Amino acid sequence: MKEYMGNLKKIKFSVLDLVPVAEGSTPRQSIKKSVALAQYAESLGFERFWISEHHNMESLVSSATPILIGQVAEATKTIRVGSGGIMLPNHAPLIVAEQFGTLETLYPGRIDLGLGRAPGTDQQTAQALRRNRSETVHDFPKDIGELQTYFAKENSNAAVRAIPGEGLDIPLYLLGSSTFSAQLAGxxxxxxxxxxxxxxxxxxxxxxxxxxxxxPSKQCGAPYTIACVNVIAAETDEKARHLETSLQQLALGIIRNTRKPLPPPVKSMDGLWHEMEKVQIQKMMYYSFVGSRETVEKELSAFLKATQVNEIMVVSHIYDHEDRLKSYEIVGSLFNG
Structure with a gap:
C-alpha cells in the first residue's frame, strides 16, 4: 500500500464536471453547485477543473461552456479552468479562439482548451448547431491547425485575426474515446x-x-496523458455502492434514450434494469472506482500502474451535493494527504 500511495502522490488529480442537474433541482442551482465544487476542489489541491460541452440534455446544463468556465474562473484563484472539452466541429475555430482568448485575458495563466470531435449531442441537434456546415473526420485536424494559427504571434499580419487570443499561451489538449485522436495528438x-x-x-x-x-512540439516536449474515470467515494464501501445507483440509473437512461435529471440513489437496481442492460452498463462504466478511501486508493493505484498516465481526472455523478463534496475530499486525501 505504501508503494501505491507513493505513486498516487506523484501525479496530478483533476476534476471533470458536466454540470449535472439533480432531480428536484434547477439549472441555476446546478450551476451554483458546480461553482462551489470548483472552489472546494481548489482548496483540496486539485490541478484543474474542466467543464464538458453537451447540448439538448435536461440532465446537463453545460451547453454554454465558455460562459461557465468564466463563472468558475471568477469564483476561484489558482486552479486551472478549462474545457473537457469544446466540441470543435460545432464551432468555427475563430470563435473558439476569440472566446478562449478573452478567458485567458481575464484569467491569465489559468485557462485550458480541451478539444473533442464528437458533437456532444444527438445528430439532429448537431445539425441545428452546425447549420450548413458539413464536418468530416478529416476536418478536425484542419480545424485544430486553424485554431493554432489564430493563437500564433505570427498571425499578426493576416487578414483574419483572433483579438484577443493572438499571441496568448493557451495550452491545447486533445480529447478522445478512440484511437483516432490519440494518434493525432501524438x-x-x-x-x-x-x-x-x-x-x-x-x-x-x-x-x-x-x-x-x-x-515533440513547442507546447509539449514529452508525451502527457490524462485518463478520466468515475469515482464515487464514501465512508464505507456499502454507502458508496448505494450512491453509485444514481450513476447506474443515469447510464440506463442513456442506453434507453430516456435521459432525465440525475435521480436519487435506490436500495437496489434489481427490477430497474434487464440483465443485458446491466451487462452493457457495467461494460460502459468499467473504469468506475467505488468504495471507501481504502478501496478507491487500492483500485486507483492499480489503474495508474497499468496505464502510467500523468494525470487522473475524476468525474463523480452523485445525487446529493454534500456527498459529492465528500467524495472529492476523500480523493484529495489520496494525493494530498
Whole structure:
C-alpha cells in the first residue's frame, strides 16, 4: 500500500464536471453547485477543473461552456479552468479562439482548451448547431491547425485575426474515446486525455498509439496523458455502492434514450434494469472506482500502474451535493494527504 500511495502522490488529480442537474433541482442551482465544487476542489489541491460541452440534455446544463468556465474562473484563484472539452466541429475555430482568448485575458495563466470531435449531442441537434456546415473526420485536424494559427504571434499580419487570443499561451489538449485522436495528438505533440469514464474499450490501445506517434512540439516536449474515470467515494464501501445507483440509473437512461435529471440513489437496481442492460452498463462504466478511501486508493493505484498516465481526472455523478463534496475530499486525501 505504501508503494501505491507513493505513486498516487506523484501525479496530478483533476476534476471533470458536466454540470449535472439533480432531480428536484434547477439549472441555476446546478450551476451554483458546480461553482462551489470548483472552489472546494481548489482548496483540496486539485490541478484543474474542466467543464464538458453537451447540448439538448435536461440532465446537463453545460451547453454554454465558455460562459461557465468564466463563472468558475471568477469564483476561484489558482486552479486551472478549462474545457473537457469544446466540441470543435460545432464551432468555427475563430470563435473558439476569440472566446478562449478573452478567458485567458481575464484569467491569465489559468485557462485550458480541451478539444473533442464528437458533437456532444444527438445528430439532429448537431445539425441545428452546425447549420450548413458539413464536418468530416478529416476536418478536425484542419480545424485544430486553424485554431493554432489564430493563437500564433505570427498571425499578426493576416487578414483574419483572433483579438484577443493572438499571441496568448493557451495550452491545447486533445480529447478522445478512440484511437483516432490519440494518434493525432501524438503527431501534433499535444497532451491527450482519454474518456475512459464512459468509453473504456480502447484506452490501452489509444495510450500506446499516442506514445508511438508522439513528436515533440513547442507546447509539449514529452508525451502527457490524462485518463478520466468515475469515482464515487464514501465512508464505507456499502454507502458508496448505494450512491453509485444514481450513476447506474443515469447510464440506463442513456442506453434507453430516456435521459432525465440525475435521480436519487435506490436500495437496489434489481427490477430497474434487464440483465443485458446491466451487462452493457457495467461494460460502459468499467473504469468506475467505488468504495471507501481504502478501496478507491487500492483500485486507483492499480489503474495508474497499468496505464502510467500523468494525470487522473475524476468525474463523480452523485445525487446529493454534500456527498459529492465528500467524495472529492476523500480523493484529495489520496494525493494530498
Amino acid at each position: 503527431l501534433k505533440g499535444l497532451p491527450y486525455a482519454f474518456a475512459s469514464h464512459f468509453a473504456p474499450t480502447h484506452l490501452h490501445d489509444a495510450l500506446r498509439l499516442y506514445h508511438q506517434n508522439f513528436e
